[in-house]
Amino acid sequence: MFVTTPQASPPQAPTPDSRPDARLSDARPSRAAWLVLVVVVLADLMDLIDSSIANLAGPSIHADLGGGQVTVQWVLSAYTATFALGLVTSGRLGDLLGRRRLFLLGMTGFTLTSLACGLAPNATFLIVARALQGLCGSVMIPQGLALVKVVFPPQHLRKALTPVGPLMGLTMVGGPVLAGWLLHLNLFGAEWRSIFLINVPFGLVAALLGSRVMPRSGGEDPDARLDLTGIGLLTAASALLVVPLIQGRELGWPVWTYAMMAAGLVLFALFAVSQRRSPHPVVAPTLLRKRSFVVGLVIVAGFYASLSAFVLVVNLMLQQGMHWTPLRTGLTLLPWALGTAVAVLLAGAVLAEKLGRAALHLGLSLAVLGLLGLWWSVAHWDTGLTVWTLSPALLLTGFGSGLVFVPLTDFIIGDATPEEVGTGAGLLNAVQQFAGALGVAALGTVFYARAGHLTPHSGLTAAQLVFALAAALNLLTLSLVGLLPRHSQQAHG
Numbered sequence: 001m002f003v004t005t006p007q008a009s010p011p012q013a014p015t016p017d018s019r020p021d022a023r024l025s026d027a028r029p030s031r032a033a034w035l036v037l038v039v040v041v042l043a044d045l046m047d048l049i050d051s052s053i054a055n056l057a058g059p060s061i062h063a064d065l066g067g068g069q070v071t072v073q074w075v076l077s078a079y080t081a082t083f084a085l086g087l088v089t090s091g092r093l094g095d096l097l098g099r100r101r102l103f104l105l106g107m108t109g110f111t112l113t114s115l116a117c118g119l120a121p122n123a124t125f126l127i128v129a130r131a132l133q134g135l136c137g138s139v140m141i142p143q144g145l146a147l148v149k150v151v152f153p154p155q156h157l158r159k160a161l162t163p164v165g166p167l168m169g170l171t172m173v174g175g176p177v178l179a180g181w182l183l184h185l186n187l188f189g190a191e192w193r194s195i196f197l198i199n200v201p202f203g204l205v206a207a208l209l210g211s212r213v214m215p216r217s218g219g220e221d222p223d224a225r226l227d228l229t230g231i232g233l234l235t236a237a238s239a240l241l242v243v244p245l246i247q248g249r250e251l252g253w254p255v256w257t258y259a260m261m262a263a264g265l266v267l268f269a270l271f272a273v274s275q276r277r278s279p280h281p282v283v284a285p286t287l288l289r290k291r292s293f294v295v296g297l298v299i300v301a302g303f304y305a306s307l308s309a310f311v312l313v314v315n316l317m318l319q320q321g322m323h324w325t326p327l328r329t330g331l332t333l334l335p336w337a338l339g340t341a342v343a344v345l346l347a348g349a350v351l352a353e354k355l356g357r358a359a360l361h362l363g364l365s366l367a368v369l370g371l372l373g374l375w376w377s378v379a380h381w382d383t384g385l386t387v388w389t390l391s392p393a394l395l396l397t398g399f400g401s402g403l404v405f406v407p408l409t410d411f412i413i414g415d416a417t418p419e420e421v422g423t424g425a426g427l428l429n430a431v432q433q434f435a436g437a438l439g440v441a442a443l444g445t446v447f448y449a450r451a452g453h454l455t456p457h458s459g460l461t462a463a464q465l466v467f468a469l470a471a472a473l474n475l476l477t478l479s480l481v482g483l484l485p486r487h488s489q490q491a492h493g
Contacts, residue, residue, distance in 0.1 A: 005091070039209050047137045050133070064191060065120070071123045076440045078131040080434070083135070083236055084431070090343065094142060096226070105140075107137035108139050109133075115197065115200050117133060147214060179330055180325070181330070227278045237267035240261065242441055245260050300432055315327075315462040321459020343402025346403070360478075361481055366397075371468075378460050378467065381460050443469060
């Protein structure tokens with residue numbers, strides 16, 4: 001995903017004519033600019049694929065490495081939680097240390113940690129490698145768009161980025177199928193390891209090409225500073241929430257798990273207070289005074305927690321409960337991915353601007369209906385649970401979710417000033433990732449607690465409960481949409 005970061009205005013390409021109007025009209029993207037775009041898009045695709053296909057491989061990882069039922073939750077949450085935490089500060093680090101340097105450092109680290117994931121000898125090693133992989137991804141991704149904006153003349157930037165959205169949509173559609181296909185092929189006996197090892201050749205190409213074409217300066221801010229107190233409070237608060245949510249059920253919910261969660265909430269409150277007093281806050285205080293931004297982030301948190309848990313539980317239900325193959329499971333998820341991709345294109349082209357807040361009402365309502373449809377389909381599994389019986393509800397859930405993405409982003413950063421938009425976009429992506437980690441931790445725990453020893457019947461019964469809870473969470477976020485303005489400022493602008 002692209003994350004915008006604050007930066008100076010990009011320089012114009014030099015032309016023989018020194019007049020400003022001539023520079024504007026004659027400036028053309030260089031060959032190197034297009035190569036920079038290729039490298040940045042490749043980095044985004046690696047991150048998107050890696051974060052999505054790990055869901056499908058979770059049951060295979062657990063079967064191979066063991067480590068208890070929480071292994072799958074940790075493999076997913078370790079990546080998303082560290083990615084989210086790193087996003088909050090990596091844009092600022094790019095100002096301090098240089099965007100080219102951080103991008104290449106992040107890409108190299110992402111490639112090496114992908115190799116480490118693919119070679120992991122046990123579950124603990126894999127979880128640590130996934131956490132480091134998420135951290136490297138968070139260092140790499142935010143620098144990308146900043147570098148693209150430097151090398152492309154402003155009047156050509158939108159044209160250059162036009163194919164990126166559909167490409168990301170196709171990647172999302174193909175992700176489950178790619179994962180299932182790789183697991184089915186079992187190349188060189190690698191089994192689930194191939195989904196991580198596939199990053200290595202692409203990462204090496206991107207790092208080598210990036211070292212040759214990336215600009216040596218990328219809009220760095222010499223006055224940037226890090227709020228170490230704020231970063232420390234945010235990191236500690238996040239860890240205090242995620243760890244007990246994942247480990248609590250397996251350990252019998254001892255008193256210290258509740259104490260950790262309570263301490264996490266206290267540290268989040270202290271973080272909010274510190275941001276008002278810090279001369280270099282992690283989050284711009286002016287953003288927190290904007291209703292559309294604050295309400296939008298709460299909606300994002302509920303929506304992404306529900307979405308991430310839904311994807312995880314579908315995989316657990318079908319693979320661990322019903323003993324379906326990864327390829328069959330990936331093909332089963334194809335209607336959901338197709339529905340999401342089609343709705344994202346519709347929302348981006350027409351609905352987000354015309355309907356405004358109503359697009360969110362429509363999307364969340366359809367997502368709720370789709371989840372309830374899944375609940376009903378699973379409840380009647382004894383009549384025969386097949387790809388075709390699940391497809392209508394999955395398609396509806398995906399279509400409803402896809403209608404939410406574009407307008408929700410518009411509401412959150414649509415009225416941000418140029419000085420705020422970088423922080424706003426970074427925080428938006430961080431909340432998406434962290435909410436996903438919490439959703440996997442909390443609703444994944446509910447699934448395993450209800451299922452006990454997984455059988456087809458217990459897995460489907462547990463999935464029913466999670467689908468109902470995910471629908472309720474979407475209903476809760478739907479009730480908050482009315483607090484947003486009818487149209488985003490970006491739609492008017």
